[in-house]
Amino acid sequence: MGDFTAMLSLPLLLSLAALCFYPSTISSMPPPRFSPKSKYAPRFLGKPSRSNYSAPTYQYDTRYFDQNLDHFSFSNLPKFRQRYLINTDHWAGPSRAAPILFYCGNEGDIEWFAANTGFVWEIAPRFRAMIVFPEEEAYRNTSTLAHLTAEQAIADFAVLITELKRNMSAQDCPVVLFGGSYGGMLASWMRLKYPHIAIGALAASAPILQFEDLVPPETFYQIVSDDFKSESFSCFNTIKNSWDVIEAEGQKKNGLSFLSETFRFCKKLKSTAALSDWLYSAYSYLAMADYPYPADFLMPMPGNPIKEVCRRIDNCPDGTSILQQIFEGVSVYYNYTGTVDCFDLDDDPHGMDGWNWQACTEMVMPMATSKYSMFPEYSYNYTSYEEWCLGDYHVKPRPNWITTEFGGHGFKHALKTFGSNIIFSNGLLDPWSGGSVLEDISESIVAIFTKEGAHHLDLRPSTAEDPDWLVEQRATEIKIIRSWLDEYLERKRAVLDM
Template identity: 50%
Template sequence: MSTCLLCLVLLFFSVVAEATYSPGGFHHLSSLRQKKKASKSKPELPFETRYFPQNLDHFSFTPESYKVFHQKYLINSRFWRKGGPIFVYTGNEGDIDWFASNTGFMSDIAPKFRALLVFIEHRFYGESTPIRKKSHKSAETLGYLNSQQALADFAILIRSLKQNLSSEASPVVVFGGSYGGMLAAWFRLKYPHIAIGALASSAPILHFDNIVPLTSFYDAVSQDFKDASMNCFKVIKRSWEELDAVSTKKNGLQELSKKFRTCKGLQSRYSASNWLSGAFVYTAMVNYPTAANFMAPLPGYPVEEMCKIIDGFPRGSSNLDRAFAAASLYYNYSGSEKCFEMEQQTDDHGLNGWQYQACTEMVMPMSCSNQSMLPPYDNDYEAFEEQCKSRYGVKPRPHWITTEFGGMRIETVLKRFGSNIIFSNGLQDPWSRGGVLKNISSSIVALVTKKGAHHADLRAATKGDPEWLKEQRTQEVAIIEKWISEYYRDLRGEN
């Protein structure tokens, strides 16, 4: 995953089941343990790990605000020359190593630009937490976890780094995917004196305040499977009714546990439902053209591979059996899992803080229509608000992000105000429907690919990359090169 997840931004609850969506990723809590195979051992990264003393609160001057925590960041100066550009990844909701290992694009282009690479971990995630016991249950400990504080962290760290390197004139370009892409775009708008431009990949900055239809995310997931196979779409859509029918039988949960090869007996049918839907949603997000190991180890174009499994069953086979077999591609592509844990929550990538953000500022409402292949549900804001009050003692602020960063009528606003932002999206990514898909001005451009998945452009180049992905990256490099050339011309006082 190069950015999750990042890891979207919504929390919805039913009576028993629970799921969290983040632009970094769609976080089905019951599925987190299955991702351990993708990241059990941390990859060797070509970065030096450093820690920066950061104030707890940048926006007040109370004694508590000066409490210091140490923010982790990764740095690679192999190709850099003093005065050269600095490429900064604005970290999102998880361990920064995870994002660095899935954002090879920056390393690929560093030699061309002779750039310094910096990956900054988001506060309250990974090792960059002010909470000693990493408690994620109270607003008293989590109150300083928000995007504004995170952006200020980035700004202060970048300024300090440039001073320490005696390279204060170096141009800075920020990169990010998913929530990190949102932060990259917002950083350019909020701190234009620090970053000369931003590449915001798969950044759903319009998924707030009902700017896009509430059903858009799941509509996109369903469209991905329809495009692969209409029969596949129909089988998955019919499987939920079969799942409910089995679960309501006398020993229904036992039968489901056996059918789904669970490590322990299921306590709720929602666990099986979440497990299935999580596999289909995540796979739609990471439908990369080549094999990858972001959310889980998967082959190239895994949606198509799932549908081949479903379509390959003999006529008359159970829809639920077919859906389970397809979902197993996501959870067990390696074939090493003997059973599936569906009800024990683990947090291998340090994602837990996102639930708090979704309950405060990152309110991204969603619903799922009857036309979707997934179980339909209506957005119930009142129930969501009550859950947030119960869990954290906080009341969501559904209009805050658009107040702080904008989003309404973004075309006319940014056309006159902003500059130097690339919004890149692949239309197979469900989050793309909350992204900027049309050019806003000559310097705020939308690079959209028909087959692209969740921030696919930020992944490292491979020999198997299709031409459309190569062209997308070529365009991004050319635009960034133009920004940097213009900056140096201005620095020299040339017209």
């Protein structure tokens, strides 16, 4: 569709725990340059900024719903209180069959996602719609992690929507689903599994094909590398050459101390792997959030942050060490504001570690790197992956379950035959776009993408700095959503006129 036409995103864990997220990456022998036990690689959304968010403040009521812990068992299990945010300021009500815009909550604090999903808030007045942001509570509590699955999540949403509509006499009000990253995956899967609950879904940056052998395992990191290479080949090469330098320095006497001081860590590094993971994470998040204007979705960063990283690396004075160049560049991600005195590797302020559990159970996303990337070459090794999960969580991953539950092989035929009303939106700078849908499947399952776009940029609040292609992308999405609602209302009228 337009620039959005021709051509399918997150490290579900860069290294299982090192995804926002984010990719599951375990390397083969020789040992990887970063440890599969690391916490620092991107999840679907990664570590959020510790600063105050600059996103607009939206008004909502916070409510709770007594939700079933397990929808697929008849055991007498306790319920849990599911938090959700709701706004009815613009809702025209049941008598007008006014729509409900329902955001499929991700693997973190729902208020964070609500603050960064301005698109939903901005279109609500136009559609005279209610807004609902539910939260997945299971990620917060180790005792409920066993129930932290995509199947349970979309069942939670289905039950919540059904009860909410019943309580508000809104049974005839159509529901449109939204979600970005993992939330986008949930939105598309929910539309497929519960077509009677929601009439359509906007799935932004949703890597539903990042499983098994549906896409090459090198895809994610190759896109990250290409983002840097297209900005500056010398910058790309500096990063590519830095891994050997880091490893060599770490082998020296007091080398870890030197690295800790060079990169200003609050505590001494225990291994070079921890530093490598920290850098992997930054480069991946920079690619994901390579927005055309300043934002602090993950960390406070300037517009086109990869351009700024490479500018700093390339403009270092002659004689600057490669380690210092790397530090100058990566500081764009970790310390653009200049307010951080030292860096703490152990920080998960929004509870994103729940993703690690999911990556060790059903969200098994093979990741690898090739010799053409800016990262050390390694291959995906499921055996190592499984050993890590057994050791840390005492569970064995099910690498084939997602494709069994939601499809994947032959997805074009399956979606065309059984699906409808889904928008897959992507920005090709986003490394997760490589695992998403980049081509129209049918008249109503469409792919919208932009070459310059990054991780679910279309869902973010609009700004005066939005480029024309982003304004056009959102306008296209609004037009499609309007067609879904018009079609729904026409069918309702036809039934009433019979």
